[in-house]
Amino acid sequence: xxxxxxxxxxxxxxxxxxxxxxxxxxxxxxxxxxxxxxxxxxxxxxxxxxxxxxxxxxxxxxxxxxxxxxxxxxxxxxxxxxxxxxxxxxxxxxxxxxxxxxxxxxxxxxxxxxxxxxxxxxxxxxxxxxxxxxxxxxxxxxxxxxxxxxxxxxxxxxxxxxxxxxxxxxxxxxxxxxxxxxxxxxxxxxxxxxxxxxxxxxxxxxxxxxxxxxxxxxxxxxxxxxxxxxxxxxxxxxxxxxxxxxxxxxxxxxxxxxxxxxxxxxxxxxxxxxxxxxxxxxxxxxxxxxxxxxxxxxxxx
Amino acid sequence: xxxxxxxxxxxxxxxxxxxxxxxxxxxxxxxxxxxxxxxxxxxxxxxxxxxxxxxxxxxxxxxxxxxxxxxxxxxxxxxxxxxxxxxxxxxxxxxxxxxxxxxxxxxxxxxxxxxxxxxxxxxxxxxxxxxxxxxxxxxxxxxxxxxxxxxxxxxxxxxxxxxxxxxxxxxxxxxxxxxxxxxxxxxxxxxxxxxxxxxxxxxxxxxxxxxxxxxxxxxxxxxxxxxxxxxxxxxxxxxxxxxxxxxxxxxxxxxxxxxxxxxxxxxxxxxxxxxxxxxxxxxxxxxxxxxxxxxxxxxxx
DNA sequence: ATGAATTAATGCCCACAGAGCATAGCTAAA
DNA sequence: TTTAGCTATGCTCTGTGGGCATTAATTCAT
Numbered sequence: 001x002x003x004x005x006x007x008x009x010x011x012x013x014x015x016x017x018x019x020x021x022x023x024x025x026x027x028x029x030x031x032x033x034x035x036x037x038x039x040x041x042x043x044x045x046x047x048x049x050x051x052x053x054x055x056x057x058x059x060x061x062x063x064x065x066x067x068x069x070x071x072x073x074x075x076x077x078x079x080x081x082x083x084x085x086x087x088x089x090x091x092x093x094x095x096x097x098x099x100x101x102x103x104x105x106x107x108x109x110x111x112x113x114x115x116x117x118x119x120x121x122x123x124x125x126x127x128x129x130x131x132x133x134x135x136x137x138x139x140x141x142x143x144x145x146x147x148x149x150x151x152x153x154x155x156x157x158x159x160x161x162x163x164x165x166x167x168x169x170x171x172x173x174x175x176x177x178x179x180x181x182x183x184x185x186x187x188x189x190x191x192x193x194x195x196x197x198x199x200x201x202x203x204x205x206x207x208x209x210x211x212x213x214x215x216x217x218x219x220x221x222x223x224x225x226x227x228x229x230x231x232x233x234x235x236x237x238x239x240x241x242x243x244x245x246x247x248x249x250x251x252x253x254x255x256x257x258x259x260x261x262x263x264x265x266x267x268x269x270x271x272x273x274x275x276x277x278x279x280x281x282x283x284x285x286x287x288x289x290x291x292x293x294x295x296x297x298x299x300x301x
Numbered sequence: 302x303x304x305x306x307x308x309x310x311x312x313x314x315x316x317x318x319x320x321x322x323x324x325x326x327x328x329x330x331x332x333x334x335x336x337x338x339x340x341x342x343x344x345x346x347x348x349x350x351x352x353x354x355x356x357x358x359x360x361x362x363x364x365x366x367x368x369x370x371x372x373x374x375x376x377x378x379x380x381x382x383x384x385x386x387x388x389x390x391x392x393x394x395x396x397x398x399x400x401x402x403x404x405x406x407x408x409x410x411x412x413x414x415x416x417x418x419x420x421x422x423x424x425x426x427x428x429x430x431x432x433x434x435x436x437x438x439x440x441x442x443x444x445x446x447x448x449x450x451x452x453x454x455x456x457x458x459x460x461x462x463x464x465x466x467x468x469x470x471x472x473x474x475x476x477x478x479x480x481x482x483x484x485x486x487x488x489x490x491x492x493x494x495x496x497x498x499x500x501x502x503x504x505x506x507x508x509x510x511x512x513x514x515x516x517x518x519x520x521x522x523x524x525x526x527x528x529x530x531x532x533x534x535x536x537x538x539x540x541x542x543x544x545x546x547x548x549x550x551x552x553x554x555x556x557x558x559x560x561x562x563x564x565x566x567x568x569x570x571x572x573x574x575x576x577x578x579x580x581x582x583x584x585x586x587x588x589x590x591x592x593x594x595x596x597x598x599x600x601x602x
Numbered sequence: 603a604t605g606a607a608t609t610a611a612t613g614c615c616c617a618c619a620g621a622g623c624a625t626a627g628c629t630a631a632a
Numbered sequence: 633t634t635t636a637g638c639t640a641t642g643c644t645c646t647g648t649g650g651g652c653a654t655t656a657a658t659t660c661a662t
Contacts, residue, residue, distance in 0.1 A: 331622075
């Protein structure tokens with residue numbers, strides 16, 4: 001079956017006149033004659049009922065002509081959609097992220113991205129830093145956020161955010177902006193720590209803050225969920241150290257004391273991923289990161 | 302856009318290996334390489350993400366591949382159905398008929414036809430003999446039944462049924478099989494006649510029965526509907542002359558007395574109508590007509 | 603009736619699209 | 633490093649499909 005034949009057939013079916021149809025098809029009439037003949041031979045039936053002078057569709061030809069229109073349109077639609085996918089306007093994207101990213105730029109990124117590309121179906125998947133590398137390589141996720149930048153040639157990385165850690169404590173705690181000097185003052189305080197395991201970069205970074213002052217924190221509770229940690233702190237069950245981003249939109253009963261140390265959030269994706277949705281996402285991230293406030297706002301109270 | 306390219310694309314998408322795909326397509330590998338290249342050029346995008354060693358689908362390519370399957374299937378379906386139409390297994394048929402045909406072979410024909418060709422949508426249209434010729438030529442109906450055979454080169458004709466007229470009268474009428482001799486005895490009886498107009502062949506045939514005995518019947522009522530006529534006769538409002546077929550399945554209060562004169566039912570269709578459904582219908586009619594009882598059964602009582 | 607005009611089919615020839623072959627160039631595995 | 637396996641490219645040539653000229657049939661106008 002050849003395209004050419006079907007296209008010519010439709011034109012003849014429309015004009016019911018070989019000469020005129022041939023003209024529109026930029027063909028000579030004899031060529032068109034033979035095309036129709038060969039199509040009829042291939043289908044094993046006459047599509048036109050014609051004598052030397054007049055041309056009419058047979059019942060089968062009429063049916064074929066009717067059905068062929070939508071069929072051709074489908075192909076047009078199909079290539080159209082394919083082009084949209086190629087431009088990254090359409091498709092799917094799975095984002096792997098640590099829970100903490102939901103408290104920093106990720107919501108803004110998602111907002112911008114879904115505004116720019118409303119037809120991309122975006123799914124979120126909360127994965128810890130150990131899982132993300134595997135998930136990326138196994139195509140489980142397309143992009144991810146990490147607190148450390150893995151060195152793997154198959155993965156590419158870009159720093160999107162550097163922010164200070166903050167000591168989080170209840171507002172009525174004896175430490176406050178005037179009395180607070182350094183983490184050294186918290187040697188005897190109970191802490192609520194992440195439950196990620198010692199090998200995760202984020203945990204290591206966090207613990208390094210304390211060891212710099214010569215002690216390891218006393219862990220009263222462990223949780224991986226920022227919201228949980230904040231709630232526990234608010235109830236006076238311990239202190240916590242979290243990226244300053246968590247301050248946004250949290251209870252007034254909490255106080256965030258900025259620490260000199262910073263943590264970095266990296267964007268990670270498969271090197272040379274051909275999916276245009278991914279590159280579009282990277283661009284949106286870049287934009288959001290550029291606009292992100294570098295200076296942390298003063299506490300409101 | 303060319304078929305060849307899409308077919309090759311699908312094979313490569315399936316195998317993800319040019320050499321093997323080329324083999325299955327009965328092509329040399331370089332030809333396939335260039336086909337894919339030309340398809341990509343036409344769509345303005347890469348469909349495969351490939352280096353010298355490995356081939357993978359891009360997002361756009363994956364989409365195209367998925368969508369192309371059903372699309373190809375559609376074409377298969379489409380040609381399949383077209384072939385069925387060509388064979389007359391599928392389609393539409395409009396049958397024009399006089400009301401009287403519904404009392405003779407038409408029901409049997411319809412039954413046989415719809416059993417043999419269940420996917421042909423058959424519609425019935427009750428037309429009188431004057432309208433049928435026009436309806437056929439204007440493609441309003443595809444075949445028809447007529448009591449006379451029109452001589453028109455554009456229409457073809459076949460005799461399907463010859464049957465006697467019968468005098469229809471109430472069972473308690475003074476005429477009965479033993480007393481009945483000929484229509485001459487009915488000179489003074491009121492009759493219920495068709496309302497078709499004098500120019501219609503059937504009317505002329507009918508009236509000729511009476512004029513052969515030297516009188517024109519006294520018309521008390523007129524109706525074109527056999528069922529109506531029979532009911533009027535049953536109620537003693539007059540006698541009627543109808544084709545014997547009407548006897549089938551009518552009330553026991555009626556008596557049918559066979560007359561020596563016959564009426565003929567012809568099948569009519571457009572000469573050289575290319576619609577295979579029509580020729581199939583003609584064949585079914587032929588079959589039914591051949592099996593039709595030539596000898597009229599005796600009256601049951 | 604007769605010629606002019608229109609139309610589809612056929613014969614013949616030719617150009618070029620597209621296929622094959624040979625090979626280059628690259629990569630992953632052994 | 634070698635080797636096997638893969639895609640891309642250069643070159644040549646064949647076969648398909650298109651054009652031109654013509655035929656044959658039909659309609660229409662005079």
